[in-house]
Amino acid sequence: MNKMPNQMLIIFGASGDLTARKLVPALFNLYKGKHLPENFLVLGASRSDMSDEEFRSRVVGASSYLAEDVRREEASFIKGFAEKLFYHDLGSSYEEGYEALASRIQSLDKEFRTDGNFIFYLSTPPEIYELIAKNLCEQGLTDESHGWKRLIVEKPFGYDLATAKALNQALQRFFKESQIYRIDHYLGKETVQNLLVTRFSNSIFEPLWNRNYIHHVEITNAESVGVEKRGGYYDKSGALRDMFQNHLLQIVSLVVMEPPIGDQAEEIRNEKVKALKSLRIMRDEETLHENTIRGQYLASEINGVKIKGYREEEGVHPESTTETYAAIKFFVDNWRWKDVPFYVRTAKRMPTKVTEVVVHFKSPHHQIFQGSGIRNKDNQLIIRIQPDEGILIKFGVKVPGQGFKVERANLDFYYSSLTETNIMTAYERLLLDAMQGDATLYARADEVEAAWEFVDPILKYWENGKTVKTYGYSAGVWGPKNANELIDGYYMWRNPGANLADDPGFCIIN
Ligand code: BG6
Numbered sequence: 001m002n003k004m005p006n007q008m009l010i011i012f013g014a015s016g017d018l019t020a021r022k023l024v025p026a027l028f029n030l031y032k033g034k035h036l037p038e039n040f041l042v043l044g045a046s047r048s049d050m051s052d053e054e055f056r057s058r059v060v061g062a063s064s065y066l067a068e069d070v071r072r073e074e075a076s077f078i079k080g081f082a083e084k085l086f087y088h089d090l091g092s093s094y095e096e097g098y099e100a101l102a103s104r105i106q107s108l109d110k111e112f113r114t115d116g117n118f119i120f121y122l123s124t125p126p127e128i129y130e131l132i133a134k135n136l137c138e139q140g141l142t143d144e145s146h147g148w149k150r151l152i153v154e155k156p157f158g159y160d161l162a163t164a165k166a167l168n169q170a171l172q173r174f175f176k177e178s179q180i181y182r183i184d185h186y187l188g189k190e191t192v193q194n195l196l197v198t199r200f201s202n203s204i205f206e207p208l209w210n211r212n213y214i215h216h217v218e219i220t221n222a223e224s225v226g227v228e229k230r231g232g233y234y235d236k237s238g239a240l241r242d243m244f245q246n247h248l249l250q251i252v253s254l255v256v257m258e259p260p261i262g263d264q265a266e267e268i269r270n271e272k273v274k275a276l277k278s279l280r281i282m283r284d285e286e287t288l289h290e291n292t293i294r295g296q297y298l299a300s301e302i303n304g305v306k307i308k309g310y311r312e313e314e315g316v317h318p319e320s321t322t323e324t325y326a327a328i329k330f331f332v333d334n335w336r337w338k339d340v341p342f343y344v345r346t347a348k349r350m351p352t353k354v355t356e357v358v359v360h361f362k363s364p365h366h367q368i369f370q371g372s373g374i375r376n377k378d379n380q381l382i383i384r385i386q387p388d389e390g391i392l393i394k395f396g397v398k399v400p401g402q403g404f405k406v407e408r409a410n411l412d413f414y415y416s417s418l419t420e421t422n423i424m425t426a427y428e429r430l431l432l433d434a435m436q437g438d439a440t441l442y443a444r445a446d447e448v449e450a451a452w453e454f455v456d457p458i459l460k461y462w463e464n465g466k467t468v469k470t471y472g473y474s475a476g477v478w479g480p481k482n483a484n485e486l487i488d489g490y491y492m493w494r495n496p497g498a499n500l501a502d503d504p505g506f507c508i509i510n
Contacts, residue, residue: 004435005148006039007117008109012094012132013124014044014055014087018154022185023121024059024085025066026427031081032069033422035432039113044087045101046124047094055087094128102139116147119434123154130170137174144179152181152434155246156237157443160459161452168445177445181434186247187441188426190415191389195254195357196268198383198391205381206259208361210336215378216487217255218343218358218494221248222350226297226308226475227324231315239326240459243346249276249451250443251385252344255357256332265440269447276450278334281457288461293471293479293486295325296509297349300474300501307349307475307501321470321510324348325479328458329486343487349475352497355385360491369404377408382494389415389423472507476500 009027011019030036044055060066060082070078088104091097109116120136122129133151136142142149151171158164171180186192199206208214221243227234234242256275260267282288299309310316310324327345331337361379382392391413399405415423424432433441462468471480477499484492 004035004037005117006037006113006115007119007147007435008041008043008105008112008114009119009121009431009435010043010045010105011121011123012045013122015046015048015050015058016123018123019044020059020063021065022425022427023123023431024063025069026425026431028060028066028069028081029425029428030432031084032073036084037435039115040084041108041112041114042085043105043108044085045090047090047092049089050087052086056082056085059085094124094131098135098139102141105141114147117149118147119150119152121152121154126154126156126158126167129153129167133171133174142175142179148179148437149175150179150181150434150437151175152183152442154183156241157182157246157448158452159241161449161456164448164452168449172445178439180445181439182443182445182448183430184246184250184441184443185426185430186250186385187443188424188428188430189385190423190429191383191385192251192254193441194391195251195383199254200259209359211338211340213361214340215360215362216341216343216491218360218487219248219251219255219345219356220358220493221346221355222352222478223348224350224353226349227310227313227316229314231313233315234324235316235320235322238322238462239324239346239348240455240462244326244328244344245451245455246443246448248344248346249454251355251357252276252279252342253447255359256337256342258336263440265438268440269444273444273447273450275332276447276454278332278337279454280331280333281454282330283457285461285465285467288458288465289467291329291486292458292462293325293327293345293483294323294462294468295327295347295471295473295480295483296320296322297324297347297475298472298505298507300476300505302476302500302502304502309475310349323462323470325471325473327479327483327486330454341488343493345479345483345493347479350478351476351495351500353387354496356494356496357383357385358494359383369406377406380494470509472505472509474501474504474506477504481506 011023027042060078061070086108088101090101118141122132158167199209253272253275257271260271282291297310299312300307311318311320325347329341329343331341359381363378377396380394384390384392393411394408396406397409399407430441471482473480478495487493
């Protein structure tokens with residue numbers, strides 16, 4: 001590993017939930033693992049009136065997200081970490097107060113010798129990203145003549161294609177593209193990165209990774225939770241924007257991409273962009289109607305416990321048609337993937353939390369063992385992204401005894417079996433990479449735009465199309481009743497787990 005340069009991390013929106021829930025715990029683990037540079041500090045900035053001590057108490061001492069660590073570790077160890085955190089009140093609005101912020105940054109930089117290396121982390125509403133970038137630039141804080149300057153941007157990155165393009169242009173006025181790190185926490189997940197390793201460090205998968213051997217690819221992202229306290233945000237977003245445009249299309253790009261020349265950020269990102277650009281964009285209403293399913297969870301009862309329907313959630317419009325379930329079938333227009341359907345779904349209030357990629361291989365071209373229940377015994381490669389991170393291969397074995405009866409067996413690898421390995425959380429890994437200037441796991445401007453190009457017509461159709469329907473599904477079941485109709489032939493979604501709702505109800509919402 002390269003020596004970590006001294007630096008300061010300035011978090012905008014530091015009084016928000018993300019800082020306490022994800023960023024500070026990730027930094028704490030990096031501190032525990034001795035990954036932080038010798039001279040390092042965090043400066044939280046937002047509009048709350050807080051002292052350094054109050055901020056430290058809020059995100060460390062009294063934080064429920066670090067409670068266990070605080071209990072377990074020596075007080076002096078916790079204090080050592082907390083003392084790396086500082087806070088600056090920006091005043092009543094994000095419009096002003098940058099001069100004072102800049103002088104605070106300069107004096108901390110001098111006092112703690114962070115060498116003029118600054119990462120600015122935007123964890124604020126996206127509407128003010130541009131405003132912050134502009135002010136940083138005006139204060140000379142983007143200038144790299146003394147120390148490097150980087151900008152990490154949280155999602156949502158744009159609301160649609162037009163706004164994503166506008167945001168890219170706006171940020172690029174103040175920062176160079178090489179200074180901008182667009183975070184997608186799925187790329188920080190060990191098993192998402194392992195997709196690259198599985199494909200390109202083995203010689204047994206890549207020769208089969210194409211239309212000649214793969215029948216179809218299925219990607220599922222299911223969450224058992226509902227929208228929780230984020231109804232206000234989610235109702236304007238929906239599953240397509242919240243999960244599909246970013247996290248799922250990132251996974252798709254890693255499955256679809258061609259082998260990169262090497263493992264450098266630009267080499268990998270170039271291939272990912274090419275992959276995203278090869279997704280066939282669906283434009284006409286009939287194609288969009290046939291290849292997309294939009295759903296929303298309804299109230300239900302699971303083991304006697306009443307679960308709220310989406311429309312009853314706080315912050316959600318009572319007649320909302322926002323989707324909490326999105327399933328999309330599409331094709332990839334290139335040599336490798338011609339005619340191979342991809343089925344990708346994401347949803348809330350499913351029976352379990354799971355993210356997995358299932359590669360379904362074709363049946364052997366010539367079936368020797370007829371009549372032995374061979375149907376449905378095709379090979380599958382299942383990459384479990386979460387939970388139980390690992391890889392599962394399903395293959396046919398002979399049932400002991402007379403004749404040739406074929407049964408399907410599992411070859412199963414669990415990351416947890418690597419007991420020596422401490423798996424970093426996504427935020428740990430991504431923060432560490434940005435601190436070292438490695439942008440491989442961050443999305444580039446053209447990547448984000450290519451993903452929006454594909455999603456935009458689906459969004460527009462779902463908003464205005466005459467044939468669009470939103471299907472209701474009971475909280476705790478695997479989506480709308482017609483979910484399997486999306487999949488060609490006798491295949492169905494691989495649902496890892498049973499329905500939970502006592503009385504699965506389905507309906508058409510509009
Ligand atoms: C976030 C979405 O990006 O990812 C949330 O905004 C979602 O709605 C979350 O719950 C899921 O992340 P993970 O890592 O728990 O799969």
